[in-house]
Amino acid sequence: MFKCEQVEGTFTMGFNILRTTSTPLCSSKSKPIFSTLLQPLPSLSTIFPTKPITPTLVISVSSIHRPKRGFRGGIVAMAAPGSLHKSEEEWYAILSPEQFRILRQKGTEFPGTGEYDKFFGEGVYKCSGCGTPLYKSTTKFNSGCGWPAFYEGLPGAINRNPDPDGMRTEITCAACGGHLGHVFKGEGFPTPTDERHCVNSISLKFVPAN
Numbered sequence: 001m002f003k004c005e006q007v008e009g010t011f012t013m014g015f016n017i018l019r020t021t022s023t024p025l026c027s028s029k030s031k032p033i034f035s036t037l038l039q040p041l042p043s044l045s046t047i048f049p050t051k052p053i054t055p056t057l058v059i060s061v062s063s064i065h066r067p068k069r070g071f072r073g074g075i076v077a078m079a080a081p082g083s084l085h086k087s088e089e090e091w092y093a094i095l096s097p098e099q100f101r102i103l104r105q106k107g108t109e110f111p112g113t114g115e116y117d118k119f120f121g122e123g124v125y126k127c128s129g130c131g132t133p134l135y136k137s138t139t140k141f142n143s144g145c146g147w148p149a150f151y152e153g154l155p156g157a158i159n160r161n162p163d164p165d166g167m168r169t170e171i172t173c174a175a176c177g178g179h180l181g182h183v184f185k186g187e188g189f190p191t192p193t194d195e196r197h198c199v200n201s202i203s204l205k206f207v208p209a210n
Contacts, residue, residue, distance in 0.1 A: 084130045084176040095129065102202050103129045103178035106170070111146025114201025118142070123208040125150075130176035132157060134204070141191060147181065147198045151191035158197070171197060178203060 086094075091104050101107040111117075116125070120142075125135040134157045135150045143149035159174045160183060168182045181199040189196060 084132075086176070091129070098202055099128060102200050106179040107200075108181075109147075109200050109202055114147060116148040116201040116204055116206060117146060119148075119206070121206065121208055123206055125204045125206050127173040127176060127178055127180075128203055128205040129178040130173060131205070132173055132175040134158065134173065134180070135197070135199075137206075137209075141189065143189060143196055143198075145196070145198055148201055148204065150197040150199065151189070151193045151195050153197060171199070173203075180204075 088104060092100055095103060098109075102109060120137070120140060122137050124133050124137065125140075125148075126133050133154055135153050139150045139152050141149055141151060153171075157174055158180070159172045159177075161170050161172065162168075163170055163182075168184075171180045171183050172178060173180060179200075180203045181197065184196045184198065186194060187196055188194070
């Protein structure tokens with residue numbers, strides 16, 4: 001406790017404090033100022049209540065490692081839902097290098113070099129990748145373009161997808177997704193559909209009629 005003594009005009013408490021009121025600072029009717037000043041301060045947790053921090057794990061998609069294919073060529077044909085599914089490793093094992101380049105990597109053979117460009121035997125043309133029938137020989141015609149031309153495929157056998165640049169429409173085997181070539185319309189050929197399926201010979205396998 002502090003010892004307070006009143007001296008005329010001042011209080012003596014080890015040092016002098018000017019008297020500003022008529023009531024002594026240590027009056028029994030008033031709460032001692034120094035005892036109030038010396039009370040302990042409230043803790044920070046009382047002033048700023050804290051909440052439990054739940055750790056959050058943030059994963060950046062760009063940082064996830066994605067395995068790369070071991071084949072050259074950035075575009076790979078995709079099979080349609082419910083079709084024959086093989087990995088690119090399996091296709092690479094069963095196809096010739098040229099078949100793989102065209103069927104799976106969407107390549108193109110040189111014009112006028114294909115086996116079936118000027119061929120007009122009677123039978124059925126199948127996908128050289130999976131053996132699915134694609135065209136009847138009766139729909140083949142001589143377009144003079146340098147690749148086998150058909151005016152229509154067998155029902156449900158051919159899928160059509162616009163090229164990324166929107167300039168042409170790609171045609172693929174609906175069963176395995178193998179690249180066949182492109183389809184063009186409105187060229188004026190005297191055919192029932194006015195369409196030309198321009199197909200790589202390497203994508204086809206001809207089976208003669210019985």
